[in-house]
Amino acid sequence: MAHNKQTNIDLTNKAVNNIRILSAAMVEKAKSGHPGGAMGGADFIHILYSEFLKFNPSDPTWIHRDRFFMDAGHMSPMLYSILTLQGKYDMEELRNFRQWGSLTPGHPEVDILRGVENTSGPLGQGHAMAVGAAIVERFLCSKFGEWMAHKTYAFISDGGIQEEVSQGAGRIAGFLGLSNLIMFYDANKIQLSTPVSEVTDEDTKAKYEAWGWNVIEVDGHDHVQIRKALTSANEETKKPTLIIGHTIIGKGAVDEDGNPFEGKTSLHGQPLSGAGASFEKTIENLGGDINDPFQVFPEVASYYDGVNKCMAEYVSNKQHFQANWEMEKPELAQKLRDFFEMKTIEKVDFSSIAQKSGAPTRAASSLVLSTFADEIENMIVASADLSNSDKTDGFLKKTTVMSRDNHGGRFLQVGVSELTMACLANGMALHGGVIPVVGTFFVFSDYMKPAYRLSALMELPVKFVWTHDAFRVGEDGPTHQPVEHEAQIRLMEKLQNHKGKNSMLALRPSDAEETTVAWEMALKNTETPSALILSRQNIKSLPTQNGSSRYEEAKGANQGGYIVLDSDQPDVILIGSGSEVSTLVGGAELLKEYKVRVVAIPSEGLFKIQPPSYQDKVLPNDIPKFGLTAGLPSTLRELVGDKGQVWGLNHFGHSAPAGVLDEKFGFTAENVAKEVRSFLKSLA
């Protein structure tokens, strides 16, 4: 299997030690970081990258490349080191490890051009992304043929194995029979604060076997065993493979006297010199140059040149095959391009989606998803066991469920595991070629926060469908009723990503028709994650103002907020999002003695980046403003201003029918009219 025929024991050792030297040197120079794991995992990573991993030396974005997902982000020195041997980083960059503006941050941040396939650091998420990517590979092969097959590798450590999310990832990979997934578990028996034995004694092999994995145990420093395991994993056709590599943390480190200083907790998260080892002696021990450890040994460099040449040949063969395939199957070839270029989203004619006036926005979303099922062949929709409630079943009804025997199914029943679902979606988006959509109740978005934060950080266009958006969940009670959640998601909207854009687009549409617009915005937003926050209950569709259709008027959502009902020189502006807007319209109808404007703000974050002139036009400074939100009153506080008033919910919900809660909590047209009157009188 070796990419390069020159492989021999001495050279392999030299390359492995080169990784150890660079890793130790990076951490030492930065005065912070994690050398131990990187030194322990060096054997595996070298063999993987030089003998198994398929990549295109001249195009890191090549869609047929094997994917390598890092879970143990703190082992970034190992990743940067191996990528340096591959030629993707230079020594200056390694010397700048963990420094301002460097390309070598403390934890890897997705940078496909440099070979970093995912952002990692929060343990467990990285390998769950790998499962998502492996799903996409199987999905695409089912459409385009096995010639497209590639492997997805993941690298996980003791911490990642412990994270709760590894259960969802392990279970689903086994259930779907993802034989294209190969995970190396660097079992070095040391975690950040203790030996692993102080924390767990689970039989990890048995656990993964219970999930349907092929499990192989190796000495993680034995190159023959590693090669054999990788070869066997590559030949597996039914199950994902877990290679448990028993390694020694800080392998190769020595103390002042040159005696081995390995396997110690102190080596986990600080420079060798701070951990009780000798940095200098260790570099010497590994054959490095203590005056300048930032070097690639010439023979290692030459070996990796060979690997690159070998890979160039592999790619050339594959491209040759692909060219023939494209000639034979031009339509399929076009579809493949469309999938990866996201051209599929252009096929949808949103104006032709006939929403039912007054429908719940979750039902309106279901109708849109049903259209997507017809038009967008590369959309994969998942639900965490709520498809018939979150109404992703609009998509499901026109597609099939993904299973071990049907990798082409476009609906993924992930079960009750929300965080896993969001991580899978991130991995799908990272792989490319598909548009992932995930659905659950809004209150359970809490479980997904760690993952949607990473979606935002990685700028992935995952679509989150969050239904049952307020206390109108009703009888299910406070555990199921979101209150603080809209305010919470608006925080992510206001947080900018590294491109200076809102890190997320969160839309809470006002009625069925605006839901179509919101979905259009979400679909076309390929730069950040999008969220749709949708109602369980019916919402009376908003009135039209100027004779055009409600759908046309709802396009105002593209500015984040817009006037839905107006008066000349209004006395008061009523502001809300979601179903509150129709309640405000109802209130406005009762407020006959006042001239009222009603403004819908489906996305506060988007509205706040509109030109000030537009914002001032919609919400002029000098007109009193009244906000209505089924969330915490802080949700609209900024929009109504100091002198404005917000009628919101400042407490947990209750179990009772939704209509009763509307009455009790004051979310009726009558109460709006009453509160607005009293608000305006207080200003007089």
Add this chain to the structure above:
Amino acid sequence: MAHNKQTNIDLTNKAVNNIRILSAAMVEKAKSGHPGGAMGGADFIHILYSEFLKFNPSDPTWIHRDRFFMDAGHMSPMLYSILTLQGKYDMEELRNFRQWGSLTPGHPEVDILRGVENTSGPLGQGHAMAVGAAIVERFLCSKFGEWMAHKTYAFISDGGIQEEVSQGAGRIAGFLGLSNLIMFYDANKIQLSTPVSEVTDEDTKAKYEAWGWNVIEVDGHDHVQIRKALTSANEETKKPTLIIGHTIIGKGAVDEDGNPFEGKTSLHGQPLSGAGASFEKTIENLGGDINDPFQVFPEVASYYDGVNKCMAEYVSNKQHFQANWEMEKPELAQKLRDFFEMKTIEKVDFSSIAQKSGAPTRAASSLVLSTFADEIENMIVASADLSNSDKTDGFLKKTTVMSRDNHGGRFLQVGVSELTMACLANGMALHGGVIPVVGTFFVFSDYMKPAYRLSALMELPVKFVWTHDAFRVGEDGPTHQPVEHEAQIRLMEKLQNHKGKNSMLALRPSDAEETTVAWEMALKNTETPSALILSRQNIKSLPTQNGSSRYEEAKGANQGGYIVLDSDQPDVILIGSGSEVSTLVGGAELLKEYKVRVVAIPSEGLFKIQPPSYQDKVLPNDIPKFGLTAGLPSTLRELVGDKGQVWGLNHFGHSAPAGVLDEKFGFTAENVAKEVRSFLKSLA
């Protein structure tokens, strides 16, 4: 083992069917809810409650009772029904299931007087709480003797088994050898939207065995098998027991023609009549009265009277034993009372804790925890593999690590599983007798949101220690740097619980001395969860104003916010929390041309419920206000008002040394001075 010798097959079936009838009737009347699971689990729950569960019929709070933790909260009808047989609910309450103001909400809400040991609904959390409670039981027995032993039962469904958190719960229970924990898994093969087979085919038995559990499989409708399993589980001395009960959802339901209508997905979450079954025929089939299904059969009532009598005798014997034990060991008896009445918190003399001026607040917290280790024998501190970083090791160093062989250890290394840790803490607090404290990085509080929301809802005094509170995590980069998190936690502060109090107390102390005060507040807050948000880096301690000690002045934190530096009739007020306060003081020193007041707001939520006169005194309306926050600027927006200005962080962090980030992001005294000058000029 039967509590009541009258047990016979007919009577058992009658009682089980009584539970089915009541459950189906509740859901039918409420027109919403989950009948199927309740009907399927009825056999087990009846046998457990009538033959195994130890309780005190005259005092539901009796500390020696067995605990029953519901995981599958949607199966509330089953729980309310069995508790009705026990005499804890009446028929009027069952008829009011899921209605406004009823004691029978859609998902169970903790109500120990009614026999509801925990709030459930968000799947997985309930049984993780059970693990926490079982830990406490073992902990207390190690201190007070095995005479105090009781069992902790948990009831879980397919969804709970799938939730990620079940991995942490399963692993830790096995690792600690919690033989006092007995979990029934109602495996009915149907989940909300699909058969379980569409979601998973894991070997659950093998998985739990991999975690070190004793696993028994039974037919969940076979009373002999259930009894045998419970008997054997009660005799187990080394491992937690999982009883996998294969059940049929909607057991006993029939259609219009009286034919069995069982095992169908439709039976999961709607009234029988909506699911395709016949409610009337089902009630008939089960022997109920269709005109008034809300009845307890006389012979069942009489049987449960017998159970209560039997339990009264059990309790009386135990109390007799306890009285002797108390006489023999008066000091230990006093300690036991102190543990449960939380008298232990009164032992700490906070004024004698000698903080090191200028220390990081995490180190200051460590010192306080070290004192707690000496004084508070019933405090259990846990960390998610970060004890040497979150500095809970101040406690660890004076205690021992809890393990299978040392249940009396007061430090719990939970490994990398933050959500599990928070759920365990909730369960510990629910059990009573201990004070749970959990530590991790602030950014990872995201993983715990679903659990701390339940801490807040259940009003549990769990203490959350969240360190590395801002971008000054430095080199670890954006995945580890909280930005939106303080704003997020302040949302929970503003959300009121059902008592009308802030649902959480979140404190971000300004310096080492204020950390002592914050810990004092957190410890004495026995009514809601508390969070301490602490710095990684050194913080220059604040100056004193009126000759008293900094610790004395820091007591202003008890009002949520207070003046730390003042001038006569200030020109501007600078506001912040955490390390930003000392930066503001530094800025104030440079702003020699202005009269400056600096205000620390360690808890915005607490400050906002102070008398308006106090709030006005600290932050008078007419003085310009400038806020500094290392979080999103929305954090202080409300406090500075419309005309104020906030210097915050509106973007993700970067990997670089903390000092560099302070410069780049403008968190220096110099930049504060510059920004305040420009702010004040803009007002002039």
